[in-house]
Amino acid sequence: MTDVRLTAxxxxxxxxxxxxWWTRARALELGLVGWARNTGDGRVEVVxxxxxxxxDELLAALRSGRTPGRVDGVVERWSEARGNLSGFIER
Incomplete structure (x- = not known):
């Protein structure tokens, strides 16, 4: 099965x-690698x-309404995994 890359x-x-921090904890529980960072316009970008x-489970968690703060919307893009990430970090 091929890995995927989720950008949200x-x-x-x-x-x-x-x-x-919450996103990192969920991603690590799910065995995902990547990062989450604040953007200049107030959003958080998750890869x-x-x-x-x-x-899919991480995306559902981001949309669950059970996150810190308040999520008004999530836009996602799917692509093939690049395989160049390790661990999950907060940028």
Missing amino acids: WVRGKVQGVGFR AEGSEKAA
Whole structure:
């Protein structure tokens, strides 16, 4: 089974509320690698690679309403995994 890359842009009150830490914890639980970073426009960008099932679960968690802060919307892009990531870091 081929790994996938999920890139998600999360908007809402997601900076300064522990959102990146929470995302990292969920990603590590799911066995994903990648990173989460704040963007200049107030969103958080999440890049995660791993199985499609695990990436789907992370996306569902981001949209669950059970995150720190408040998520108003998530836009995602799917692509093939590049395989150049290790661990999951907060940038």
